[in-house]
Amino acid sequence: MKGSVIKYERDNIDTDVILPGPYLKIHDYNELAKHAMEGIDKDFHKKVKPGDFIVAGKNFGCGSSREHAPIALSYSGIKAVLAISFARIFYRNAVDGAFLLPIEIEESAYRDISEKDDLDIDTSKNEIKNLTKNKIYQMKPFPELIGKIIAAGGLFNYKP
Amino acid sequence: MAKTLFEKIWDSHVVVDERNGRSLLYVDRHLVHEVTSPQAFDGLRMNKRKVRRTDLTFATMDHNVPTSNRSLPIVDQTSAVQIKTLERNCKEFGIELFDINSPNQGIVHVIGPELGITLPGTTIVCGDSHTSTHGAFGALAFGIGTSDVEHVLATQCILMEKPKTFEINVVGKRKNPHTITAKDIILSIIRQIGTAGGTGTAFEYRGETISDLSMEQRMTICNMSIEGGARAGIIAPDEKTFDYLRGRRYVPKNYDELVEYWKENLKTDSNARFDKSFTLRADEIAPQVSWGTNPAMTVDVTGKVPFPEEYAKGNAEEQKAAVKALQYMGLKSGTPITDIELDRIFIGSCTNSRLEDLIEASKVVNGKKISPKMRAMIVPGSQHVKKQAEEMGLDKIFKDAGFEWRESGCSMCLGMNPDILSAGERCASTSNRNFEGRQGAGGRTHLVSPVMAAAAAIYGHFVDVRELDLN
Numbered sequence: 224m225k226g227s228v229i230k231y232e233r234d235n236i237d238t239d240v241i242l243p244g245p246y247l248k249i250h251d252y253n254e255l256a257k258h259a260m261e262g263i264d265k266d267f268h269k270k271v272k273p274g275d276f277i278v279a280g281k282n283f284g285c286g287s288s289r290e291h292a293p294i295a296l297s298y299s300g301i302k303a304v305l306a307i308s309f310a311r312i313f314y315r316n317a318v319d320g321a322f323l324l325p326i327e328i329e330e331s332a333y334r335d336i337s338e339k340d341d342l343d344i345d346t347s348k349n350e351i352k353n354l355t356k357n358k359i360y361q362m363k364p365f366p367e368l369i370g371k372i373i374a375a376g377g378l379f380n381y382k383p
Numbered sequence: 384m385a386k387t388l389f390e391k392i393w394d395s396h397v398v399v400d401e402r403n404g405r406s407l408l409y410v411d412r413h414l415v416h417e418v419t420s421p422q423a424f425d426g427l428r429m430n431k432r433k434v435r436r437t438d439l440t441f442a443t444m445d446h447n448v449p450t451s452n453r454s455l456p457i458v459d460q461t462s463a464v465q466i467k468t469l470e471r472n473c474k475e476f477g478i479e480l481f482d483i484n485s486p487n488q489g490i491v492h493v494i495g496p497e498l499g500i501t502l503p504g505t506t507i508v509c510g511d512s513h514t515s516t517h518g519a520f521g522a523l524a525f526g527i528g529t530s531d532v533e534h535v536l537a538t539q540c541i542l543m544e545k546p547k548t549f550e551i552n553v554v555g556k557r558k559n560p561h562t563i564t565a566k567d568i569i570l571s572i573i574r575q576i577g578t579a580g581g582t583g584t585a586f587e588y589r590g591e592t593i594s595d596l597s598m599e600q601r602m603t604i605c606n607m608s609i610e611g612g613a614r615a616g617i618i619a620p621d622e623k624t625f626d627y628l629r630g631r632r633y634v635p636k637n638y639d640e641l642v643e644y645w646k647e648n649l650k651t652d653s654n655a656r657f658d659k660s661f662t663l664r665a666d667e668i669a670p671q672v673s674w675g676t677n678p679a680m681t682v683d684v685t686g687k688v689p690f691p692e693e694y695a696k697g698n699a700e701e702q703k704a705a706v707k708a709l710q711y712m713g714l715k716s717g718t719p720i721t722d723i724e725l726d727r728i729f730i731g732s733c734t735n736s737r738l739e740d741l742i743e744a745s746k747v748v749n750g751k752k753i754s755p756k757m758r759a760m761i762v763p764g765s766q767h768v769k770k771q772a773e774e775m776g777l778d779k780i781f782k783d784a785g786f787e788w789r790e791s792g793c794s795m796c797l798g799m800n801p802d803i804l805s806a807g808e809r810c811a812s813t814s815n816r817n818f819e820g821r822q823g824a825g826g827r828t829h830l831v832s833p834v835m836a837a838a839a840a841i842y843g844h845f846v847d848v849r850e851l852d853l854n
């Protein structure tokens with residue numbers, strides 16, 4: 224999985240900035256996508272390309288349980304969020320709805336990766352290649368069952 | 384084996400135990416609202432599925448309903464559509480709905496307990512992160528997203544990783560329970576453990592101070608568990624819990640038998656072990672005011688807006704976050720909290736919109752007028768709260784002082800309806816999140832207790848409520 228990086232150097236990026244409250248009324252996913260990250264980055268919608276990754280600090284997706292947050296990112300084209308840690312409800316929403324991959328990375332990798340770096344993520348090897356910087360980072364493996372839900376394509380396709 | 388209360392409720396709800404601590408749990412109560420449910424119902428329809436237990440599913444509309452005159456049509460068309468959609472879905476799938484004109488309408492976490500839908504020892508889910516509120520009754524209550532809402536509608540079960548257990552002990556007598564409130568206790572806890580302090584855990588609040596709290600105060604505490612990063616927060620039920628629920632509309636007929644069972648079973652064994660533990664001394668805390676853009680960025684009312692380095696204690700990321708927060712909030716380090724002037728006051732939300740909150744706030748307001756430039760709003764948590772408050776004449780106290788007295792709903796807690804802050808406006812709010820833009824793009828939120836908000840309305844700036852005469 225290849226893509227380039229949009230980086231936010233902050234912790235605690237909450238779902239209210241990922242998708243601000245007033246847009247929770249929108250039912251159409253592509254419309255929702257137009258407002259992704261609007262709370263902290265008005266230009267996100269213009270700069271994001273299909274296949275891009277978001278890189279951020281600790282506790283990504285904290286706050287509200289709105290699944291609109293991973294949906295808006297997903298329909299913007301974001302394939303994975305790489306963060307030092309995730310708030311649990313966001314993590315589950317991302318996986319259960321098969322919207323995007325929440326990937327936990329080391330703090331050193333978070334510091335090393337820059338805006339616009341091209342990454343190649345191989346979840347089968349738990350490896351992230353930074354093609355721009357010619358480096359390899361490890362990702363934290365998905366817990367076994369999370370991995371299975373991801374492989375199944377979401378909670379409804381998962382058969383225990 | 385000795386077990387905690389959380390583990391007992393978890394274990395008694397396991398349908399299938401998978402490996403690695405992940406279980407399929409049975410859900411006793413599912414609460415549904417208009418914002419996180421439409422896609423879930425679409426999913427059911429698409430796959431020709433039914434709602435498995437309509438008798439355990441209850442719906443209301445709270446997040447985007449207008450809080451102005453309800454006899455008028457809803458102006459915002461997208462809100463109107465979302466509300467109509469919930470009505471249609473509930474009708475099609477046979478779910479009981481407390482609609483906008485129902486006497487039972489209100490914020491989902493206010494009406495659950497109020498109607499006796501919330502019961503000790505049950506599992507409760509809702510597509511809203513503050514579902515943790517119901518833990519005040521000794522229920523295991525989780526907030527979930529829309530995919531999980533669909534899953535619960537279809538199967539009445541939820542697949543979950545088992546959280547670790549985290550004991551939060553609160554000890555010591557508060558000097559004055561009218562000025563040091565449950566809100567100050569929970570803000571103090573989050574301030575110390577951090578917004579991710581409880582990630583992957585379920586809190587159990589215990590200790591003498593927690594036992595001392597009324598049910599409504601306990602709800603304020605459990606409500607904000609999610610702000611400390613926890614999946615849930617729970618308090619063992621006691622006589623107060625049983626008395627609060629007795630006789631409410633949806634409690635089962637064999638209530639007294641249940642109480643006997645609950646008394647036996649719903650407590651943490653004396654020799655049970657928690658994975659983590661934290662103790663707060665309640666006798667040492669002051670009224671709390673948040674200065675930043677997450678609930679851990681909080682200080683005592685007697686304090687000052689901190690310097691980033693002082694707040695961060697050597698953590699570079701925290702320091703950057705503090706700089707950004709101060710910038711967003713338009714605050715200068717070193718400013719005494721009591722010098723911060725406000726434009727708006729919001730008393731409401733599932734954290735602090737219950738009758739007791741309004742009674743306490745009314746004592747501060749009684750006979751006074753709000754500061755001339757201030758716009759202040761009271762949004763009761765439910766129609767029942769509103770009606771009871773009106774029977775006590777609280778509406779009159781607030782209106783005479785210059786407050787707006789509104790219909791029930793989430794309102795300015797999340798800025799989905801017309802109740803929002805304009806960019807740059809500063810608000811003392813009894814809600815639970817001071818995130819950037821939460822109450823309106825560019826709006827600045829300070830989290831406080833109802834009495835602190837009421838006092839700020841009168842004086843135009845924060846004041847230490849301990850210095851007021853609140854006979």
Ligand code: SF4
Nearest residue numbers: 513732733793796797
């Ligand atoms: S009052 Fe606020 S926090 Fe509570 S349910 Fe409504 S929007 Fe969520």
